[in-house]
Amino acid sequence: MATQRIIDFLATRRPEGPCLVLDLDVVRENFHAFEKALPDSKIYYAVKANPAPEILRLLASMGSSFDTASVAEVEMAMDAGAPAERISFGNTIKKERDVARAYELGIRLFAVDCVEEVEKIARAAPGARVFCRVLTDGEGAEWPLSRKFGCVPAMAVDVLRHAKALGLDAYGVSFHVGSQQTDLAAWDRALADAKAVFEALAREGITLKMVNMGGGFPTRYLKDVPTARAYGEAIFSALRKHFGNRIPETIIEPGRGMVGNAGVIKSEVVLISKKADNDNVRWVFLDIGKFGGLAETMDEAIRYPIVTPRDGDAVAPCVLAGPTCDSADVMYEKAPYPLPLSLTIGDEVLIEGTGAYTTTYSAVAFNGFEPLRSYVI
Numbered sequence: 001m002a003t004q005r006i007i008d009f010l011a012t013r014r015p016e017g018p019c020l021v022l023d024l025d026v027v028r029e030n031f032h033a034f035e036k037a038l039p040d041s042k043i044y045y046a047v048k049a050n051p052a053p054e055i056l057r058l059l060a061s062m063g064s065s066f067d068t069a070s071v072a073e074v075e076m077a078m079d080a081g082a083p084a085e086r087i088s089f090g091n092t093i094k095k096e097r098d099v100a101r102a103y104e105l106g107i108r109l110f111a112v113d114c115v116e117e118v119e120k121i122a123r124a125a126p127g128a129r130v131f132c133r134v135l136t137d138g139e140g141a142e143w144p145l146s147r148k149f150g151c152v153p154a155m156a157v158d159v160l161r162h163a164k165a166l167g168l169d170a171y172g173v174s175f176h177v178g179s180q181q182t183d184l185a186a187w188d189r190a191l192a193d194a195k196a197v198f199e200a201l202a203r204e205g206i207t208l209k210m211v212n213m214g215g216g217f218p219t220r221y222l223k224d225v226p227t228a229r230a231y232g233e234a235i236f237s238a239l240r241k242h243f244g245n246r247i248p249e250t251i252i253e254p255g256r257g258m259v260g261n262a263g264v265i266k267s268e269v270v271l272i273s274k275k276a277d278n279d280n281v282r283w284v285f286l287d288i289g290k291f292g293g294l295a296e297t298m299d300e301a302i303r304y305p306i307v308t309p310r311d312g313d314a315v316a317p318c319v320l321a322g323p324t325c326d327s328a329d330v331m332y333e334k335a336p337y338p339l340p341l342s343l344t345i346g347d348e349v350l351i352e353g354t355g356a357y358t359t360t361y362s363a364v365a366f367n368g369f370e371p372l373r374s375y376v377i
Helices: 004-013 024-037 053-061 071-079 096-104 115-124 153-165 186-202 228-243 256-262 295-300
Strands: 019-022 041-046 065-068 087-089 109-112 129-133 141-143 169-174 179-181 210-212 249-252 263-273 282-286 315-321 330-340 348-352 373-376
Touching (some): 019 024, 024 041, 024 053, 053 071, 065 071, 115 153, 129 153, 169 186, 186 228, 256 263, 282 330, 295 330
Parallel strands (some): 041 065, 065 087, 087 109, 109 129, 169 210, 210 249
Antiparallel strands (some): 141 179, 263 348, 315 330
């Protein structure tokens, strides 16, 4: 949310155009909160959430590990000071030459979710450790994940058996309960599946060592969310329930939960209009939209808190849209957004909770608009 440091930066620097301002002090606090909540789990920051070099350097210096989705992200983490042994190639869809390049850079931990991916890794990264991603239902998540990643638990057993046969280290399983997950029980359901895979392979003499419990830790948008401590307690209790005293190594991959509440986007009202004289819903157009970094408003999934200089005045629902010549560039229409009636063209608004999944979702030059500028303070 808008810390005093962010407010002071905007007041003194007066940056032109829409921009993200992110406060590293908040990231530092979030990292400590995760460390405290799950002291026995290694933290692998999901680089895709916000790969700003300043964030990566801070987290590397604090001892964080990194979950990467591409060779470019592997190199970013290494440039920030992370050694190869603290980096996981967590994308289940990789070109074989990218696996080979990551292996050359020293990466030894790879995600898989099918036999075909295992075969690529056996060829390009012999002897590497692999973990297989298991499908989850994503129930309770505001940004649920589709069936694009993971396989059913029975197939995960086949995948890891095949990995072992090809000389790889069948290291563990992973899951992702869905981004912005507010149901504390979600990890319990997923850990039950993980345990089933562990047991099936143990019967064949294959001992898995690690559970990657993924991300899903939320940022507060318009509704309160549980604290890191509450997640820690729920997850640890689920681990004890399913694994007893033989709890495996665990990894968590916070992305949104690490940086979401550290950033604020400054935006400007470009136009306020109606579609008919008797229309009681205003259209409010900002200088940022889906293509400028607010892609997560797709299907109105993520509803960001918006602070205006007119807060406290009477409000009415409005449709909120971006500035581009694309009719899909509408953030909130199905559920109109309440904004002050006194809001006017030229007003600056702050879109809070935008530290994650904004800068890298921003189009390069769609309609000639420059990518979202970012300031890390």
